[in-house]
Amino acid sequence: MKKSALIAVEAAFECLLQLAEKEPIGDVERVALDDAEGRVLAEPLIASLDLPPWPNSAMDGYALRLVDWIGEPLAVSQTIFAGQAPEPLQSGTCARIFTGAPVPKGADCVELQENTELLEDGRVRFSQALRPRQNIREQGQETRCGETVLVVGTRLGPAQLGLAASLGIVELPVRRRPRVALLSTGDELVRPGQPLGPGQIYNSNRTLLLSWLKRLGCSVLDAGILPDDPQLTRARLEELAEADLILSTGGVSVGEADCFGQILREEGELALWKLAIKPGKPLTVGRYRGVPIIALPGNPASSLVTFALLARPYLLRRLGVRAVMPLAFQVPAGFAWSKPGKRREYLWARLENGRAVLYSNQSPGVLLSATWADGLVEVIEDTTLAEGDSVRFIPLSEVLG
Ligand SMILES: Nc1nc2c(c(=O)[nH]1)N[C@H]1C(S)=C(S)[C@@H](COP(=O)(O)OP(=O)(O)OC[C@H]3O[C@@H](n4cnc5c(N)ncnc54)[C@H](O)[C@@H]3O)O[C@H]1N2
Ligand code: MOO
Numbered sequence: 001m002k003k004s005a006l007i008a009v010e011a012a013f014e015c016l017l018q019l020a021e022k023e024p025i026g027d028v029e030r031v032a033l034d035d036a037e038g039r040v041l042a043e044p045l046i047a048s049l050d051l052p053p054w055p056n057s058a059m060d061g062y063a064l065r066l067v068d069w070i071g072e073p074l075a076v077s078q079t080i081f082a083g084q085a086p087e088p089l090q091s092g093t094c095a096r097i098f099t100g101a102p103v104p105k106g107a108d109c110v111e112l113q114e115n116t117e118l119l120e121d122g123r124v125r126f127s128q129a130l131r132p133r134q135n136i137r138e139q140g141q142e143t144r145c146g147e148t149v150l151v152v153g154t155r156l157g158p159a160q161l162g163l164a165a166s167l168g169i170v171e172l173p174v175r176r177r178p179r180v181a182l183l184s185t186g187d188e189l190v191r192p193g194q195p196l197g198p199g200q201i202y203n204s205n206r207t208l209l210l211s212w213l214k215r216l217g218c219s220v221l222d223a224g225i226l227p228d229d230p231q232l233t234r235a236r237l238e239e240l241a242e243a244d245l246i247l248s249t250g251g252v253s254v255g256e257a258d259c260f261g262q263i264l265r266e267e268g269e270l271a272l273w274k275l276a277i278k279p280g281k282p283l284t285v286g287r288y289r290g291v292p293i294i295a296l297p298g299n300p301a302s303s304l305v306t307f308a309l310l311a312r313p314y315l316l317r318r319l320g321v322r323a324v325m326p327l328a329f330q331v332p333a334g335f336a337w338s339k340p341g342k343r344r345e346y347l348w349a350r351l352e353n354g355r356a357v358l359y360s361n362q363s364p365g366v367l368l369s370a371t372w373a374d375g376l377v378e379v380i381e382d383t384t385l386a387e388g389d390s391v392r393f394i395p396l397s398e399v400l401g
Contacts, residue, residue, distance in 0.1 A: 006276035009309070009344045015272055016285065016310055017324070020317035023292065025244055027176040033164055036156045038217040038401075039174035040319040045150035049167055050140035055103040056082075058135045062116060062124055063107035064094040066132055073123035080104065094124055103136055110135035153320040157401075175319045177219040181243035182209055183236070185226045185251035185260045186298060204367060205249040205296075205303050212307065213247070215401050216315055228257040237263075237288050244318070246291055247311065250298030252282040264288060264295060276381055278343040279364035280306035299364035305346050305376065308399035326398035330390045331356050333377070337385035344381050348373035349393065356393055370396070 007015075028042040057063065057080075064074060068091060077093035080086040082100035089095055089106035097103070097110060109130050117125040143149050149167070150160055156172065164172060189203040190196055203225060213220045221243060226236050228251060240246050251260030252273075261284055265273065272285040279302035284295040294311045296303035313324035334355030348359040348369035356377045359369040378392040385391065 004274060006274050006281065006343065007272055009275065009277050012272050012275050012277075012283070012285075012310060013313065016314040017317050019271060019285070019292065020314045023318060024320060025175055025178050025318050026320075028173050029176050030171045030173050032171050033161055033169060036161055036164075036172050036174060037158075038215060039156050039172075039177075040217070040316075040321055041150055041152060041154040041156060041160075042173040042175050042320075044148045044152055045154075045164060045167075045169070045172070047143045047145055047147050047149050047167055050145050051142040051166060052137055052139060055139050056137050057097045057099055057101050057103055057110045058137050059110055059112040060098050061110050061112040061114075061135065062094040062126075063089065063097045063103050063110050064126070064130075065089060065091065065106055066109050066130055068092050068094075069126060069130060073117075073119055073125040075123050078104070108132050108136075153322050155316070155321055177217055178244045178315060178318060179221060179242065180213050180218045180315075181221045181223045181240040181246045182206060182213065183223040183226055183240075183246060183248040185228065185233075185248055187227050187257070189225045189250075191225070204300050205298070208300065208304065208367075209247060209249070209296075209307065212312075212400065216312065217319075218315070226251075226260070228259050230259045230263060233260055233263050234267075237291075241289060241291060243291055245315065246288065246293040247307075248293065248295045249303045250296075252284045252295045252297055254282075261295060264293065268293065275306075276343045277306065277309075278341060278345045280310075280346075281343060283310065297364075300367040301348075301370060302364040304367070304370055308376075308396075309346070309394075312399060326394050328378075328392050328394040328398070331377075331393045332388045333385050333391045334358075334387065335385070336387050337379055337383075340382045340384050341379065342381055345379040346376040346394075347379060349377040350374045351393070355388075356391055 074094040076096050077090040078087055079096040080101040081098050086102055086104035089104040095104050111126055115128045154160055184203050184206045188200050190200045192202050210220055223240060226233055251258045264284055264286055268286045268288040270286040275281055275283050280297055282297045283306045286293055296306050316324045332355045334357040347362055349356040351374055359372050375393050375395040
């Protein structure tokens with residue numbers, strides 16, 4: 001049987017991003033800030049206020065006007081708590097002020113209380129040199145009214161939502177949720193909760209991907225478990241015409257029972273099949289009756305790796321997210337790699353004393369590895385590594401959300 005060349009990971013990545021850009025999920029809906037976690041911003045967020053809206057104190061202490069301070073203690077003319085509107089500062093006096101409270105008109109300096117002495121007569125002695133504007137958070141120092149604070153395509157997480165709240169926003173325009181039909185293929189699969197018959201295993205890929213897709217803000221249609229049967233496969237695929245993406249696992253290798261991949265190859269439009277990636281070689285990308293489909297390999301670790309590195313960026317780019325590449329960094333290998341591989345290899349690893357150490361079992365059929373690891377180490381095809389050589393480490397935290 002003739003072996004066709006495998007597609008390089010970079011080429012597959014680029015191809016997926018191009019496919020995604022041709023088919024953006026452009027519909028916009030407005031959602032309450034409290035429901036916007038994980039969604040993608042559809043319009044720029046423009047500040048409608050200066051932040052802070054007025055100069056305020058960065059410290060608990062005293063506000064004063066520098067020219068009033070000639071070394072003599074100053075009387076306290078008012079106390080300003082956060083949330084209060086102060087009177088203009090009476091000349092020749094200081095104001096007791098607390099962190100976050102508005103600096104009164106006329107004051108140009110705040111001294112922290114630790115550097116002052118409160119005298120028995122109620123006046124305050126300042127003992128340290130004072131600088132103009134010290135400990136004052138200036139109006140608009142964070143952002144000015146009219147400035148863009150978040151660009152289109154930003155994923156909304158705690159910091160972005162907090163920022164929107166600081167501008168008084170109650171709802172945000174976001175891209176609608178992608179409708180992802182999740183399909184598991186394989187005669188051996190059984191739902192957790194059912195008894196296991198001979199040769200059967202529990203369907204773990206469905207749960208793994210369902211949880212992940214939810215984190216990515218997708219609306220998931222559970223298309224169930226599909227037996228290795230061509231008629232049923234065609235019928236089920238045709239029921240999924242409304243999906244933005246069919247995401248399946250299993251059945252894309254070359255065995256006789258792998259009818260799913262065969263149908264995609266023969267009756268669908270294929271964009272990618274057989275990648276130079278380990279695990280994950282049989283990843284298949286294309287369309288069936290016009291609906292985009294990403295068919296992940298069935299081995300749990302293979303579906304996890306290919307979803308993390310290829311399907312996730314594709315989905316995010318369809319939502320207009322620009323930053324779809326996980327942040328990664330170089331670390332010294334805490335292992336040697338003596339056999340160069342033909343595929344780019346991703347190995348389950350942890351960082352120990354600054355070095356990447358490998359999980360003992362790198363089999364693509366194993367999922368425990370992924371629960372143990374902090375990330376994936378990338379080993380480039382046709383290379384060997386000595387201990388201490390630099391390797392790329394992709395933290396799992398970068399791809400799991
Ligand atoms: N002769 C060859 N055999 C295989 C090749 C090859 O090139 N030539 N490639 C191997 C590679 S690499 C992979 S990866 C697997 C992937 O095959 P499939 O995508 O067709 O996956 P299945 O055969 O359906 O299943 C593989 C494995 O994973 C288990 N599985 C499947 N679905 C689930 C699920 N939802 N939850 C838990 N586990 C699942 C399944 O029982 C199998 O053990 O093919 C190699 N073979
Ligand atoms: O590419 Mo496969 O996922 O090695 O087992």
